[in-house]
Amino acid sequence: MQATATSRGQRERNECARARAIIRFNGLLFHGLAAASFLESAAPLHANRLSHVFAAHPDVGLWLEQVWWPRRAEQGGLLRGYIEATWPEFDWSAGYGEFYEACRPRFEGVEPRTSLALEALGRCATEAQAAVFYRALASSADDAALRALARQAARDHAGYFDHFRSIFERCERREHVSLAATFRTVLERSRSAREVEVAAAFEPIGRHWYGSRPFPELGYREFVERMAQLVQRHAALGRFEQWLFRPWLRRGPSAPALQSENEGAARWPTPAPQLKAAA
DSSP states (O other): OHHHHHHHHHHHHHHHHHHHHHHTTOHHHHHHHHHHHHHHHTHHHHHHHHHHHTTTOHHHHHHIIIIIHHHHHHHHHHHHHHHHHHOTTBOHHHHHHHHHHHHGGGGSSOOOOSOHHHHHHHHHHHHHHHHHHHHHHHHHOSOHHHHHHHHHHHHHHHHHHHHHHHHHHHHHHHHOOOHHHHHHHHHHHHHHIIIIIHHHHHTTGGGOBSSOOSSOOOOHHHHHHHHHHHHHHHSOOOHHHHHHTHHHHSSSOOOOOOOOOOOSOOOOOSSOOOOOOOO
């Protein structure tokens, strides 16, 4: 019995090592994980701003401080650990430091949207995209450890989506933002994720290697196109998610003009979206 268990454990370790060796040569996966680890680890920048924006709602600030921020920071740490174990040639700390210093000014002295409902709605769009990205990884990754990590991240971001959606609905009851503004905000947020946030996280990755990379250099446009294809193949997108990812499927930047709206009576697209987490 003990010999059988030992043999099974050795087989599992060998399979894990083989999967990790294959993943090492996957440039798309590396860039996706590295960018995600930067964005997760930078959650304090978003949390500080959102706490200021929702200062009139102390429960929102408490949730950001005690749940959203710590869990995202933990997720960033897990991704960093996986990256450093799989690609030890990559200087994660230096890459993240450059990213953090470059994006920090965007969060200092930024005026909040005039609409709290649209602030919450923008976060809904961000969390939905993150959940879909991790769901695609959980479905496609060769390494069982990475699948488990991505599956939990997808569940977490689906939960964040639900919480921000409840904040949106609470604020919208007072503001009555238009349906048109609701659609514009979601699509603008998706374009901004592609052309600003993810692009900023991707930009310093290629400059921080101790030695040669184990895969060919990957440009941002190619990364976006290939990642969109991976999501389409493996994330099992629902109708709302297909609509949300439309900006990711278009070639080239579209230079969105982000603005806040405050008009009419808003509501979620009908039927209201149900975000799926990884099974």
